[in-house]
Amino acid sequence: MLFSSNFGQQYRVIVQGTYLDPPAAGATAKPPLPNQVFTTTKDGTVLTGPAAEQAMQQQREQVRQAATKSLLTQGGIALVAVGALAAGFGWLVAGRVLAPLHRVTDTARRIAASPAALHERIALRGPDDEVKNLADAFDTMVERLDHSFDGQRRFVANASHELRTPLTLGRALVEVAMHRRTASADVQELGESLLAINARHEQLIDGLLILADSEKQLTTVYPVNLADVVDHVAGQLGGEAAAAGVEIIRGPGDAPTQGDALLLERLVHNLVQNGIRHNLPDGERWVRVLSRAAGQQVQIAVTNTGPEIPPYEVEALFKPFYRLGAERLVTGKGAGLGLSIVRSVAEAHGGTVSATPRPGGGLEVVVSLPIDPS
The missing domain is CATH 1.10.287.130 (Signal transduction histidine kinase, dimerisation/phosphotransfer (DHp) domain)
Known part of the structure; x- marks a missing residue:
């Protein structure tokens, strides 16, 4: 029997002492040999005994290694292909299922803001x-x-x-x-x-x-530079500040945004007026107004000297009709709507307002608005 492999060799195998190839025509059959294994290589060399067994063992090992390599290669490729298909299909299904939920979440966040x-x-x-x-x-x-x-x-x-x-x-x-x-x-x-x-x-x-x-x-918005608004408001309130003995320190820088100019003017006006009215009775008295660009936002920062404000009272200052201490009386300096209007105007323009008490007294209020994309 001829046994061929993928490794370029052929073997003629005789097992248990019997020739597996039939005798040629007219030839006399040879008697059975003792129990031995015979192999014949492609070039006709006959191997017997341990050499034949070693040659067959090598062939079996080569066949096993080839099968293992083929299994790992083809199995790995199949596993990667199936994993990629499963991931892509899962992404498509999850996207279709979760897209409406993302839409609901985004709308809720915009309304809450x-x-x-x-x-x-x-x-x-x-x-x-x-x-x-x-x-x-x-x-x-x-x-x-x-x-x-x-x-x-x-x-x-x-x-x-x-x-x-x-x-x-x-x-x-x-x-x-x-x-x-x-x-x-x-x-x-x-x-x-x-x-x-x-x-x-x-x-x-x-x-x-x-x-x-x-x-x-806001149905109609126009480009507004907050630096111009700061200059205008400082000029308007200069007389009131001088009468109160408060110095207005201006630091206008380019701060282009979009919005309603009248409402933005009221926002800055209320901040500066609060800084003048709610100041110290004597000593160092000033209000600093800065406009600046910060990344994708523009800011108005108004800082003043004044009485100390507890940190837990700061957020309540933005509520309508809220006043601190004795200013809750009817004879207070304002109507209690100044900072409420500031926050409302800022939110209408897609901005935010934050306030921080100054060490030693006074308040720093920072209004952040989207920068003009043009």
């Missing part, structure tokens, strides 16, 4: 499954909140407008009574008190109107 984003809806399209039901329920909730906040803003705006007329009329009547030639000193003193109270009410109403306007969605 700015009340002006309450007009947004997910409006998810697709099969009527659990994810779509979740998105529809979220849209219904946001729509009700939007109607509620919009009604509240309309009420504040309408009530403020309605109150302005009687206040204006009352101020005119008091001024007429005070300037009559027959008016006594008592009448004039009473008129001054009434005018001060009237001015305070007008200031409160103006603050409510601005607060209601700042919580609306």
Whole structure:
């Protein structure tokens, strides 16, 4: 029997002393040999005994190694191919399943970051499954909140407008009574008190109107450089600062952004005015106003000297009508809406506000707004 392998050799094997190749025609059959293994190589060399067994053992080892190598190579390639296909298929399936959830999450984050984003809806399209039901329920909730906040803003705006007329009329009547030639000193003193109270009410109403306007969605925005706003506000409040003995330190730097110029002016105005009014009674008194660009944002930083403010009271300063200490009284310096308006305007422009107490007294307020992409 000829036994061939992939390794370029052929062997003629005779096992148990019997020739496996049939005898040639007409030849006399040879008697069986003793039990031995015979092999014949390709070139006709006959190997017997241990040499034949060693040659066959080498062939078996070569066949085993070839089979092992083939199994590892082909198996590894198949494993990598199946793993890649499984990963790609899993990525596609997970992307299709999780994409609506990512959309819900992104919308919720935008709405939480700015009340002006309450007009947004997910409006998810697709099969009527659990994810779509979740998105529809979220849209219904946001729509009700939007109607509620919009009604509240309309009420504040309408009530403020309605109150302005009687206040204006009352101020005119008091001024007429005070300037009559027959008016006594008592009448004039009473008129001054009434005018001060009237001015305070007008200031409160103006603050409510601005607060209601700042919580609306900005429909039209224009390029605004906060450095120009800082210069303008510092000029406006220069007289009040000089009368109070407070120095305004300006450090305007280019800070281009986009937004409503009037609301941004009110934001800077409120910060600087708060810094002037809520300062030390004597000693070192100043307000520093800086505008700057910081990466993908622009910042307005207003720092002042003043009384010490506990860190746990800082966040409450941004609540409407909140005042510290004795300024909770009716005779306080403001209406308690200054920082509320600042935060509302900043959020309407996609920005943030942070405040930090200064060591030794005073406050540092930093407003960050998106930089103008152009």
